Amino acid sequence: MSSFSDKIVAWYQENKRDLPWRKTDDPYKIWISEIMLQQTRVDTVIPYYERFLERFPTVYDLAEADQQDVLKSWEGLGYYSRGRNLHHASKTVVDKFDGNVPSVWDEITSLKGIGPYTASALLSIAFQKKYAVVDGNVIRVLSRYYGIQDDIRKSTTKNRIQELTDDLIPEDKPGDFNQAVMELGATVCTPQNPNCNDCPLFVDCIAAKRAQTDEIPYKSPAKKIPHHQIAVGLILNQKNELLIALRPNESMLGGLWEFPGGKQEEDETLQEATARELSEELGVEVEVFSKFRDLRHAYSHFKITMHAFWCRIKNGDPKPKSSQKIKWVSLDEIDEFPFPKANKTLIKGLKNLDKDDLSHYLDN
Template identity: 60%
Template sequence: MNNNDFSHHLLSWYQDHKRQMPWRGEADPYKIWVSEIMLQQTRVDQATPYFQNFISLFPTVFDLANAEQQEVLKAWEGLGYYSRARNLHSAAKTLVQDYNGKLPESYDEIIKLKGIGPYTAAAVTSIAFNKPNAVVDGNVIRVLTRYFGVEEDVRSTKTKNRVQDFATELIDEDNPADFNQAMMELGSVVCKPTNPECYKCPIQSGCVAAKTAKTDTIPYKSPAKKKPHHTIGVGIIEAEDGKLLIALRPEDAMLGGLWEFPGGKQKEGEEIQETVERELAEELGVEVKAYKELMRLKHTYSHFSITMHAWMCKLVSGKPQPKSSQEIRWVERNELERYPFPKANKVLTERLMGKGQGELGI
């Protein structure tokens, strides 16, 4: 199958089988950009309601640039990888300030924006401006390693570069927007990681993995390193008037700009109750008594997992100071939903407001 046949079969299949998505067929480069940022490491079905809500809140790049970061993070709450939201907000300000609110059409120019790497630059410039820049994501890697019979480790830079070369060679220069979307769509709905539906594939006749029955071994990905697990103790300090203390995470830290209940990692040989009391002393400069475990929950991040133990605490002495955070604030329980929290803390806030369920501790 030559390159023209590959493109023809792929695009014909795409026209008949493409899924409906709120950003598909969109002409506004801003909305295309937002969708691509959201789709990084996020499934289409998960991103869809977030995209619709985000665009309703910030319909233009000017609205996004003028918004407070807390508003942006609140709209992103639960979607994860919050640096995407902070970078999106920062880039919107740059666009308004330096580009009159318009996304640059050039790959070399758009990739300068915060949060835009090679994949997003290729996706936005091809879909929004019909530039022949080939995208390579996990779906495209799977399609092309199977099609060309590439058995080397896809974690290696050499293999990724090889796949990028294949994609660049194959892209339909007359219709790069649909070609890129078709490649990703094919990998998502037909050329799936397990049990690919090869009989539905428009390019099956040229696929080496299909011909040699190697779709279960291609692509090859070397085993990932085992993720570390941390036990975390957090303290919920309740004042006499019932208000709770929350802290704003440092801007440059993981989950920066989000609120949390202060706490940290358990040390070896330390009881979790001691962890909570020590962490609050270090972070707030106060002495507290952790007197009851409210709940515990497990959460997995991209590079590690946690079991979080949340304890109710009473202030024994000292006035809380934001030693490890940007700001601290006393809030009513019913006000917690106004603030953007990381997902693990969000479960806790819902429990505190009487809305959520969780595994009880003691």
């Protein structure tokens, strides 16, 4: 066991990537990086991390910020509950822990958005506490090293790997150890075509010795991802302003603005779906008169095709029946509001229209 940890920590210290969160021992900054890195590529995170800390350099700055400001800084990074939870947790750190990120398990896991994985990462990297981290990279490295051929989707397999990692992590430099195993999985022990010749564990790796790196780890086929048809309404008023709605905080993409609409139901045309959704969400009767654009977007567990239709209110005054609030905004000011990625794509298309184009849609 000491051979494993010694080899991998020595390799890490020699080969680790130059990443901004590795240049600080500030628990707050390490916390930000760990939240952003969840299910997100390092190259994607770096610019967001740097901009976020420029905007919110301390936990006090984050705690005092408006949620809309936080989500605007998070816009495009995805998994927006991470941003909402981070904002909520920063207030707890300030109010309950005097602005200090907790260094005790029970306290740090009491923060919203921090589960066992993030707590282990933070406590080991920021405070040098002996907690082993297991993510996809760690699972791959340990599965290959020990020749584990069980399905890694199963909790029993994950638990076994957690136990092995718990045994391997050293008292000295536990943060370096955790980062080393993850770094090895990200850069050397990759899912396809691992560079075994550059691996410090190559000599003792069972999968490498048996030429089974293509077979290990084994992951059973995922369930088919559902695909939904989404109909949204682009409603213009006489000032060429568009109606947008603020999603409830507790919903998916909560706290972000959107063009109102929703999922097409069975035996319903897209135009009918648009009219029904706007009736349910805004309490208005609309005329759906032309399609602006279709676009596809993939989330983690489902895919959508979004169909955007120009609409005109025939009866009623719009009210936020299923959203936090609604607002009329011009295209000049729309970038001030945080939107999901699919809506941002629509906005980009809308901005390519000139005012005469908008008037054309309004008059037809």
